[in-house]
Amino acid sequence: MTERFQTVGNPLLEDPKMRVRNASVFYADKQAIFDVDLDIGKNQVISMIGPSGCGKSTFLRCLNRMNDTIDICRVEGQLELDGQDINDRKIDVVELRARVGMVFQKPNPFPKSIYENVAYGARIHGLTDNKVQLDDLVEQCLQRCGLWKEVKDRLHEPATGLSGGQQQRLCIARAIAVNPEVILMDEPCSALDPIATATVEELIHELSQNFTICIVTHSMQQAARVSERTAYFHLGKLIEVNDTSKVFTNPEHQLTEEYITGRIG
């Protein structure tokens, strides 16, 4: 075995929301993530950057056990949410994914009405079944995502009729409707135009008051704009974690520097 790679910067925090220790991920016998130690701060935005194929999505999926859905995928190591082992047998995965919600690269609204997209999760997670409360919840979530004004007169029309940016904000509204603690976002803006991107970024900023957010992004500027901490991955290794302001002005690791200045892709 080769010597364990040491991440530079400050991967660890005091009293984190999520704690990852010694995490490795394999697809069959090919290792995709190597011994990652990382803490994710409460009500903070952390961004994950790195070249394509470096393992950002794979790592993100560890955080709510989405990798369980991939047959050949095996996750090792310790992953905790509020100090609780998320791989513990006693953990209900459905409940875990409600606490650690996810927003994907391509907006993927259910083929249902705008209203139902938001109400659905709350209903199945047993948050409420009461019409008035649901109406209220739907309005609130759409408000928070800056979508209410745009859709309030067409709540019962199909969500698929919304623009890409609106759909993505709807997916975020859907994610927050079940009152998660952590929101994972995998390139949430890559299919959006600059205006829709700015709206989503603004939303991320607002949400970070109450939610812990991990965002994977290919846009360095986006990482710089929305996150407090930045984690740089390279070939499955977590190379550097530092305050975003440091990473983008004076990164510690040569590889980070080469990546963010456009010398390696």
Add this chain to the structure above:
Amino acid sequence: MTEELKFGGHISRQFDEELDEIRSRVLKMGSLVEEQLEKTLTALREMSPASISGVSKLDRKVNKMEMKIDEECTQILAKRQPAAGDLRLIIATSKSVRDLERAGDEAEKVAHMVKRALENDTSPNLYKGLQDLVEQVEELLHATLDTYARMETRSAVHNMRLDQAVDAEYGRVIFRLVEIMKNDSDSVSDALDVMWAARSLERIGDHCINICENVIYLVEGEDVRHTKFKEIEDQLS
């Protein structure tokens, strides 16, 4: 600790070229300021104002270059959104050209004052002390441009020592002038002129040091302005 920064090697070769272009322009701009000092030095050596022609023209060129380089820096910020070392290069460069421009202004002042002194047959006693000072400042400016070209910190620290020597020489020039003024009140007006020239030269030294600090920031990512020389030395060693 890094001691030299390497630029180039971007995936976008065009970006490499733009950065190279900016850096060589800064050096060109600096060489124009050097040329101003050189002309002044020749005039002092030959005790003739002849060489000090065209200094104002040089300074106008320096001003134009400042604007040009600034514009290019702005373009790069807008188009490339540089990060890390690239970002620091642009910031450090756009600050450094301000210092070069101001050094150019001071150099022009010195040249004109020396020219006036030589034309008015001011007693050589008064201005001969300037020669060493001009030489030292020119050496410092040259070394500073070299530091910027090579983007390394060791020579930046060395230059700070050169500047201390410039300050000491400036002190001696002033002391001598004061002595002369004390003994010869008729010389006061001319002596004050020379004093201003000396003061401008000392200011050029300060601008050089600002540039060196920018290079240290660029290479190390550390802001060393308003830090005592000794601390900088310790920090970087």
